[in-house]
Amino acid sequence: MTISVTITVNGQQETRDVEPRTLLVQFLREHLQLTGTHVGCDTSQCGACVVHIDGKSVKSCTILAAQAQGAKVITIEGLAQDGKLHPMQEAFREHHALQCGFCTPGMIMSAVDLAQRNPNPSEETVRHELEGNLCRCTGYHNIVKAVMAGAQAMRG
């Protein structure tokens, strides 16, 4: 049995027939081939799969694709606009906030949401807000710097 799901992903309306148990992250990776969103665990701990649903950061492994019916989803692939990197993407590169790059898409998507809610976050706020995103490479030191710098750049 399959169901039809329609989600607007990165500005594009996408309709697919999927198994009802399909998670949003599977919909993105397996049905739309948007493989920038990663899966690093199966308990919604690691945050590698964070995307924005109607403007808010959500772990896309925690919800079914069907629950996102009609929603607007932005993935890491949709963050840069008109060929220009988002300020948070720029900040991650400038501050060496990534090594293997696997946690990076989820980390950046969480950071953008964080900065939208906290335009001038303290180091403590950034560390607290990012506790749902695991990184094994960087020790977070440069991620924290990048998020603070990215938030400042987003303020303009």
Add this chain to the structure above:
Amino acid sequence: MANQGIGQAVRRKEDFRFITGQGHYTDDINRPGQLYAVFLRSPHAFAKIRSINTDAARKMPGVVAVYTGKDVAADKVGGLICGWTVKDKQGNPHKAPRHDIIAIDHVRHVGDQVAVVIARSTSEARDACEAIEVDYDVLAPVTDVRSALKPGAPQVHADAPGNLCYDWEFGDKASTDQAFAKAAHVTKIELVNNRLSPNPMEPRSAIGEYDSGTDSTTVYTTSQNPHVIRLILCAFVLGLPEHKVRVIAPDVGGGFGSKIFNYAEETVCVWAARKLKKPVKWTSDRTEAFLTDAHGRDHVTHAELALDKDGKFLGLRVATMANMGAYLSTFASAVPTYLYALLLAGQYTTPAIYAEVKAVFTNTTPVDAYRGAGRPEATYVVERIVEAAARELKMDPAEIRRRNFVPVDAFPYQTPVACVYDSGQYAKALDEAMKMADYANFAKRKAESARKGNLRGIGICAYIEACGIAPSAVVGSLGAGVGLWESAQIRFNATGSVFVYTGSHSHGQGHETTFAQIVSDKLGVPMENIEVVHGDTALVPMGMGTYGSRSLAVGGSAIIRATEKIIDKGKKIAAHLMEASVDDVAYDKGIFSVKGTDKQVPMAQIAFTAYVPHNYPADLEPGLEASAFYDPANFTFPAGVHIAEVEIDSATGVTTIANWVAVDDFGNVINPMIVEGQVHGGIAQGIGQAMLEGVVYDPKSGQLLTASFNDYCMPRADDLPSYKVGMIETPCPHNPLGVKGCGEAGAIAAPAALMNAITDALGTEDINMPATPQNVWRVIQRQNLAAAAE
């Protein structure tokens, strides 16, 4: 150009694809007609398999095949191998019991492969796994080394009596005994080096693909060393011809050692793909990763340090039991032996050292190299016992170290445990770190904490590691089954851009940038015109891969050798173009010139001429490319000092890291931004080991209790501080870049620094890692009770 060469914090070339979601990790790759493998895994730690019934599973929707160990055995597939043979005290080779890629008669740890379902989708394969019926005769397991060595313990393998893999020794027992006989003071310590799960954020994944038209096989796999995987798969496990197998390790999301090894799952994917003539893909979920990625550490150690009345070290005696898990993983035997005991001199002149190591089989996940691999365990022993000795002798822990450091004028320095240290300035690193940590004013800060009712401690770790692994002849004589050189190839295009092929593999280390910086610096080619290629055995010359902080020291040196060959050939072409003698041609950063004239030719023109050789030396081959293989003369010995300062809430046991200082000596630094990033990450893993992480097995059932991120405490952003990182550069004298390696230092230094700080605060050595709030709180209660009783 000026800001892109050696020593510059060049931003990484590889970042664009990662920050835009365009990386290509193994699970992102899908091949036409691909099938999906899911493994049925043992729910028991130890059991005899009476029977397996796959009839119902085979009839489930989407199922293409169900295989058990018997199917694998029928195809005469070899077991997984251990590539390093350690000889025991009597000179006998270690016990390496057979390790089938799917279990046949026994399962020996929770998660052992029992069957594999191959289906049109992962969910269908998963559903079918549940329909397989396995009749187990459940046996009592053993999970820890002490229990496993007791008489009457469950026997994990019939051909490893007493669960002993080997009983090994190193160093001079007689001279060490003599040192203890004349000692004014002996410090003793019992240490547990807790078992860790490596947990790179990308779970392992593999695709096997078979082309029957050419009888060739392609393997996409999450590997730190694709050529090593090809060699093992072909020569030992599947018996395939090496020229018919291509192994691709594309973008790999972290490894930390755990992706060095040849695993059962990738092997099954290749075997099944050849059988079914369809691509077969497997991707680990996180619980599978906890159950099957090789774990790290898991030592139990008793150590004794002999000192004279002035605090000079006279001798060190170490007895360690190392948990190997249920099977011997690819390089497992080397970790608690040659990567461990050879580092027990630390940064010190200790003249006599003797170590005994018993390696033990248990019903747990195999243990192998994890970031540092043996060297963190050695550093933990040395730096905990040195600190404890200082406390017993009421000496300043910095001063006792200073008295025993190998002095700057003693290099090359021969230790009593085989290593020849290349270069170092140990006292300078200590001085620098103490300044950065404001060590002098610690007492004031401690008093302030005390006023708040909190405990405060400071801890030093002066670590050393052997990196740049390794001279092939040396490791061969110690039992390694491979050589540990590295390869490089530089290939110019006619338009002046360059491909750099390296046998090293980048899975976060930033080689695409660092290696390009070297080539840019040496050949004068702009960074944007250099493409570093790695991770594909069809493109790159045979290489040994990335582990043991070896990529720059060995792989980078191979690249330097290749640039030298390019320059030599370039000089011949330049001499012809400028109508000069080759001996009169000088070369500097991309420009060939005739000495004493203003005649010059840039590298790009040389490359063009080499491929369009209309006006060209008659006796010279066209083309501009060079290969080089580099086998190092010695290990490199990065060293440094980390100082941790902690404040402990005495009511709750919560430990806060108040300050972290690292002063490291990695020799010359190519890209300080990348090096500092490696240090940060290493420290985080070391802090994780000391305060948060620990693999826990239920001793009765052998169940892994920490099999998810809910149960295994990974360091999160709000668990960690920012770090103060300083560097001193004492070049390595024996490789052309003067580099030593930086990838593992943080993970080696951090646990001892942090535990020395915590034990300083608590006033007792008697606490094991991880020093969680609960463990710390218990110690505080114990101390309070003892104080009340007095």
